[in-house]
Amino acid sequence: MSNKYFYPQCQLVLFSLVLTLTACNQPSTNNTGETSPSPTTTSTSTPGETSPSPTKSPVSTAPTTTVEADKLISPQGIRDLRLGMTYGELKQKLGSNTTFEVKSPFMVDSDAIAVNKEGKILYHILYPTGTTFSNSSIITTVLTESPEFRTDKGVGAGTK
Numbered sequence: 001m002s003n004k005y006f007y008p009q010c011q012l013v014l015f016s017l018v019l020t021l022t023a024c025n026q027p028s029t030n031n032t033g034e035t036s037p038s039p040t041t042t043s044t045s046t047p048g049e050t051s052p053s054p055t056k057s058p059v060s061t062a063p064t065t066t067v068e069a070d071k072l073i074s075p076q077g078i079r080d081l082r083l084g085m086t087y088g089e090l091k092q093k094l095g096s097n098t099t100f101e102v103k104s105p106f107m108v109d110s111d112a113i114a115v116n117k118e119g120k121i122l123y124h125i126l127y128p129t130g131t132t133f134s135n136s137s138i139i140t141t142v143l144t145e146s147p148e149f150r151t152d153k154g155v156g157a158g159t160k
Contacts (some may be wrong), residue, residue, distance in 0.1 A: 067150045078142055078149055079125050081115075087125070088135030090115075105129060112143070122146060 055072035070079050077083045080093050090102065099116045103124065112124040113133060123144040127133045150156040 017068075067152055067154070070148050073144065073149050073151045073156065077139075078144055081123065081125075081139060081142055082140060083142070085131060085139055086135060087113075087137045087139060090139065091135065102133075110141075119147065123149075 017095065032158065035136065075083075078084075079151065093099075094115070098116065100114055101114045101116065103114055104111040106124065106126065107119055109129050110126045111112070111129050111131075111133075113157070114124050115122045116123050123142050125139055126141040126143055145157045147158045150159075
């Protein structure tokens with residue numbers, strides 16, 4: 001077999017193996033949408049003994065905190081931005097005292113639009129590199145590095 005065909009096949013096999021191993025180690029999701037850690041199996045039996053049934057790690061639930069509505073990160077979006085709305089709708093909602101600055105490149109395979117209000121970057125709207133983002137484009141991905149935004153459990157930029 002020629003090396004020019006062998007190495008890409010090896011890379012594909014290794015990538016598939018890493019992807020499979022990574023996926024097996026991900027937390028599971030229950031019917032309520034909450035994630036729980038993967039079960040841990042403990043075995044202390046010796047030959048001839050019955051082994052104990054697997055034990056599951058306890059699921060911890062963080063307490064809910066009070067976060068102001070204009071500083072809340074939720075599955076629907078951040079502040080005035082709602083996932084699924086168009087870029088034009090967001091611009092109308094935020095008004096003329098908000099600026100939008102294209103950041104290209106922003107990160108691997110993504111460009112971004114920085115949304116600035118009162119001299120602060122609130123969040124970035126992400127979209128694939130090499131594409132354009134117009135007023136009719138649907139917002140599907142948003143990222144914030146602002147420590148003022150938090151989830152209802154108090155998680156945000158800078159929390160551990």
